[in-house]
Amino acid sequence: MKRAFIPLLILGALAVVSAWLALSFGSVNTPWQTVWQVISGNERGLPFDLVLQLRLPRAINAFTTGALLALAGALMQVLLRNPLADPYVLGISGGAAVAALCALLLGIGGLWLNAAAFAGALISMLIVFGLARGAGAWSASRLLLTGVIVASGWGAVIGFLLTVSPDAQLRGMLFWLMGDLGSATQYGVGVVTLVLGLGLSLPLARNLNVMARGELTARALGVPVARLRLGLYVLASLLTAVAVMTAGSIGFIGLVAPHVLRLAVGNDHRILLPGAALFGGSLLLLADTVARTALAPQQLPVGVVTALLGVPVFLYLLSRAERR
Amino acid sequence: MSVQIPIIETRDLNLSIADKAICRNLNLRVNPTERWGLLGVNGVGKTSLLLALAGLKIPQAGSVHLQGRALSELSGRQIAQICGVMFQDSDDAFPVSVLETALIGRHPYLHAWAWESAADEAIARAALQAVNLSDCAHRMTNSLSGGERRRLALAALLAQDPTLMLLDEPVNHLDLHHQIDVLELLTQQVAQHGKAAVMVLHDVNLAMRYCDHVMMLFGYGEVLQGPVQEVLTLDNLSRLYGHPVRSVETPEGCLFYPGKT
Numbered sequence: 001m002k003r004a005f006i007p008l009l010i011l012g013a014l015a016v017v018s019a020w021l022a023l024s025f026g027s028v029n030t031p032w033q034t035v036w037q038v039i040s041g042n043e044r045g046l047p048f049d050l051v052l053q054l055r056l057p058r059a060i061n062a063f064t065t066g067a068l069l070a071l072a073g074a075l076m077q078v079l080l081r082n083p084l085a086d087p088y089v090l091g092i093s094g095g096a097a098v099a100a101l102c103a104l105l106l107g108i109g110g111l112w113l114n115a116a117a118f119a120g121a122l123i124s125m126l127i128v129f130g131l132a133r134g135a136g137a138w139s140a141s142r143l144l145l146t147g148v149i150v151a152s153g154w155g156a157v158i159g160f161l162l163t164v165s166p167d168a169q170l171r172g173m174l175f176w177l178m179g180d181l182g183s184a185t186q187y188g189v190g191v192v193t194l195v196l197g198l199g200l201s202l203p204l205a206r207n208l209n210v211m212a213r214g215e216l217t218a219r220a221l222g223v224p225v226a227r228l229r230l231g232l233y234v235l236a237s238l239l240t241a242v243a244v245m246t247a248g249s250i251g252f253i254g255l256v257a258p259h260v261l262r263l264a265v266g267n268d269h270r271i272l273l274p275g276a277a278l279f280g281g282s283l284l285l286l287a288d289t290v291a292r293t294a295l296a297p298q299q300l301p302v303g304v305v306t307a308l309l310g311v312p313v314f315l316y317l318l319s320r321a322e323r324r
Numbered sequence: 325m326s327v328q329i330p331i332i333e334t335r336d337l338n339l340s341i342a343d344k345a346i347c348r349n350l351n352l353r354v355n356p357t358e359r360w361g362l363l364g365v366n367g368v369g370k371t372s373l374l375l376a377l378a379g380l381k382i383p384q385a386g387s388v389h390l391q392g393r394a395l396s397e398l399s400g401r402q403i404a405q406i407c408g409v410m411f412q413d414s415d416d417a418f419p420v421s422v423l424e425t426a427l428i429g430r431h432p433y434l435h436a437w438a439w440e441s442a443a444d445e446a447i448a449r450a451a452l453q454a455v456n457l458s459d460c461a462h463r464m465t466n467s468l469s470g471g472e473r474r475r476l477a478l479a480a481l482l483a484q485d486p487t488l489m490l491l492d493e494p495v496n497h498l499d500l501h502h503q504i505d506v507l508e509l510l511t512q513q514v515a516q517h518g519k520a521a522v523m524v525l526h527d528v529n530l531a532m533r534y535c536d537h538v539m540m541l542f543g544y545g546e547v548l549q550g551p552v553q554e555v556l557t558l559d560n561l562s563r564l565y566g567h568p569v570r571s572v573e574t575p576e577g578c579l580f581y582p583g584k585t
């Protein structure tokens with residue numbers, strides 16, 4: 001219990017700092033004192049609109065999306081017995097993207113676009129599950145292979161859709177594919193899903209520690225492995241589906257956040273799961289602040305920023321881990 | 325002799341893998357303080373039988389009873405509090421510290437939200453001490469040698485503190501003095517705490533010295549079981565391994581060796 005306190009405290013502080021940065025910076029920079037006055041209710045003018053109505057919903061969305069992806073990534077890594085798995089590896093984002101692009105092609109926007117993306121993610125999840133289950137045996141490698149193949153199938157469909165789409169819609173489609181937080185307005189679903197996801201996965205954390213030691217070992221210690229794997233699959237898929245629905249497919253957060261934590265604090269999932277949620281949320285919040293401000297007034301898709309920052313950081317960590 | 329409840333008992337157990345019979349109508353009774361050796365050639369199904377005893381493999385027919393209760397009546401947690409398994413190899417996809425690995429053995433005793441208590445940690449440290457790994461408590465599992473891994477797996481089993489220990493090749497990868505240490509430790513655990521052990525062994529001489537009962541798997545479902553003195557005969561061993569086995573008397577007992585054909 002004591003071991004969890006310090007890492008989670010540091011990550012919590014990181015989340016607070018990222019939130020402050022996200023609320024302060026934008027087309028107009030707001031000093032931190034003013035941000036504090038807005039939050040504490042003492043400031044009602046233009047900064048109030050700016051901070052609370054424009055930046056705050058977007059910041060909440062960025063944080064919850066990052067947290068959902070990182071939590072889903074951490075769960076998926078145990079499920080697939082592979083510390084380098086990410087939430088998209090089983091084709092969930094591909095299914096969501098195909099459905100979302102179809103919706104965009106038909107001129108559907110707003111909430112219906114989100115609904116289409118969510119439905120696409122669920123369909124992909126059911127396809128992979130059904131195919132991997134086929135013969136009864138349900139090994140991690142079979143699930144992974146099925147997911148990777150289905151994902152590459154979605155990739156081909158995405159390529160096809162982009163080719164036949166009229167130029168006018170192409171830009172919106174590309175933004176969706178790269179991941180973008182600018183269009184999201186609702187944050188209720190994301191927050192509720194995150195709370196539910198943590199509430200359901202935290203009591204399983206010690207089971208995950210045991211399962212990480214091998215499936216037979218886990219079963220011999222009384223862990224209901226078959227049920228746990230099914231639960232992990234459904235939970236991680238739903239978390240990913242909600243994240244993709246909110247912000248498109250944002251790369252690297254779901255892989256880098258849990259993996260960096262594995263290197264830094266170890267593989268105890270009682271620390272790792274809440275830690276990954278805090279860290280992933282903070283990372284995406286910071287990346288989105290950069291995406292809004294780096295080339296202002298031009299906005300970058302946040303997925304571009306996470307990949308540009310994530311690739312070198314990850315390569316560095318990998319080379320360091322090799323040498324250890 | 326009084327009638328005691330066996331720690332584990334099989335009733336007409338039929339087990340086969342992919343149409344290959346491992347045992348047919350096996351009636352096994354393992355009583356407290358007994359040490360059983362499980363012998364057989366590679367691929368004859370020793371590990372599968374061990375898994376069936378632990379409830380990790382469903383037999384085709386018959387039943388397994390732990391302390392008089394059928395496995396099907398017990399939850400996974402309850403089984404894990406009575407029966408523990410030491411597997412042949414461990415998985416290192418997610419390396420953790422040696423102490424954390426030993427603490428895994430406490431899992432069946434803890435509730436979902438619980439963290440290991442100081443008492444659990446003391447048990448795990450004592451287990452590491454018993455297998456001579458105290459100095460490595462904070463090393464990562466992926467930095468251990470094959471032999472250290474085996475001893476760590478045994479420490480996790482000791483921390484689990486089951487009444488029945490099922491061990492799949494517990495002395496594999498170990499050098500001579502560690503082999504003896506491990507088997508002495510098991511003998512002492514069994515004798516002092518009224519436990520029982522069933523272990524897959526490849527060395528007949530170690531089975532002779534450290535087991536009081538043996539079970540031989542001949543393949544095609546044929547199983548021979550009984551006290552060491554009755555079952556470990558030259559004829560049985562030669563038939564079991566498909567190679568003539570001879571013996572020589574030494575001041576410290578009988579020693580088996582493979583004969584020249």
